[in-house]
Amino acid sequence: MLRAELTARYGVSFGEIVKGQAEIAGMPDGLLEEFSKRTVQVERAYQRLLADFYTREGRDPTSKEAGAMSRHAAEDTRGHKSGHGVGDLRSRWFAEAATVGVTADTLTDSIRTAAVNQPEVEQSVTVGEVIAAVAERRSAWHRFDVLQAVCDVVRPQPAVDGVHWAQMLHTVTGEVLAECVDLDPADTTTRRRGSDGRSVWIEPSARHHTSDDVLAQEEHIICWAMDAQLDPPAPSTTVNTDRLDVMQAEAAAAVAGSDRLVLVVGPAGAGKTTMLAAAVDDLTAQRRVVFGVAPTAKAARVLESETAMASDTVAKLLHEWRRTDRRPEATWRLPAGRR
Numbered sequence: 283m284l285r286a287e288l289t290a291r292y293g294v295s296f297g298e299i300v301k302g303q304a305e306i307a308g309m310p311d312g313l314l315e316e317f318s319k320r321t322v323q324v325e326r327a328y329q330r331l332l333a334d335f336y337t338r339e340g341r342d343p344t345s346k347e348a349g350a351m352s353r354h355a356a357e358d359t360r361g362h363k364s365g366h367g368v369g370d371l372r373s374r375w376f377a378e379a380a381t382v383g384v385t386a387d388t389l390t391d392s393i394r395t396a397a398v399n400q401p402e403v404e405q406s407v408t409v410g411e412v413i414a415a416v417a418e419r420r421s422a423w424h425r426f427d428v429l430q431a432v433c434d435v436v437r438p439q440p441a442v443d444g445v446h447w448a449q450m451l452h453t454v455t456g457e458v459l460a461e462c463v464d465l466d467p468a469d470t471t472t473r474r475r476g477s478d479g480r481s482v483w484i485e486p487s488a489r490h491h492t493s494d495d496v497l498a499q500e501e502h503i504i505c506w507a508m509d510a511q512l513d514p515p516a517p518s519t520t521v522n523t524d525r526l527d528v529m530q531a532e533a534a535a536a537v538a539g540s541d542r543l544v545l546v547v548g549p550a551g552a553g554k555t556t557m558l559a560a561a562v563d564d565l566t567a568q569r570r571v572v573f574g575v576a577p578t579a580k581a582a583r584v585l586e587s588e589t590a591m592a593s594d595t596v597a598k599l600l601h602e603w604r605r606t607d608r609r610p611e612a613t614w615r616l617p618a619g620r621r
Contacts, residue, residue, distance in 0.1 A: 286443060293440060307400060310384055316378055327354075410461075412428060413461065424487075425459060428459060459491055466484055507543055518534075518540075518564050526557060529552075534557045559589040575599050577596060579595055
């Protein structure tokens, strides 16, 4: 709504939309950097908290955990109120802008020029494209996720103010959700909350929409996993269990065995990394290729350092697999001693 209102009221245009955010076109980079000191402070504090989390937990934070760390970073770096009035603040802002060669007149001219020269882009998006964009990020979603996906690709128009733009977005979002699969369909056998009509067994913030394509992919994965469990278990008998408890030893033997699929689930602090390191040692002793993948590059580096197993991201794995110039017999190159 804010972008739409600014566009309609002042005729400004916006740059590329990144994660739901966009800068006013024509804003000098130096000015943005000068007035982003607070953002830099928060980001540095967040990265410190994130590094501590990786060291402590050995995994990526969930979205809720990351959100909590981001809030803590903002709180920890918040300074005391200066007590200056609006006039004093404006004088300081003008002075800071002048240090990077920007005045009110030059800024106004830059923004107006950028708006006039903004190339016209044909805006057309289908329901299927929006669903595909949301499904690229997650397997289930709610209304806000769809709304964000629409706002990431559709720009406000000069003749549409914030109120009308919000109404249009509301209508489009409803049309997209109508084509999705509701994971909490209406029925008379389930107790439902009076506040939102959702099942009492589903938390209010839970994402409860998906698509037929996602469900088909999940069904394929589940069927493959079931087929992979048809043969009797074949755990390794050569794992060094000196540093492992009974459950860790059993899991390590399964990982280092010959089963097509092994799934190990454990809470933080259960010793999953210690178990995995023992399994990697055994697999290496068997002269079997060992390679690890993780959701992020930082998590891959942690996995690699704590298990001595060459690791990379899932995204890199998929990228290499989908390359059109990949030779059929090609494999990933592993560091010496890691095969």
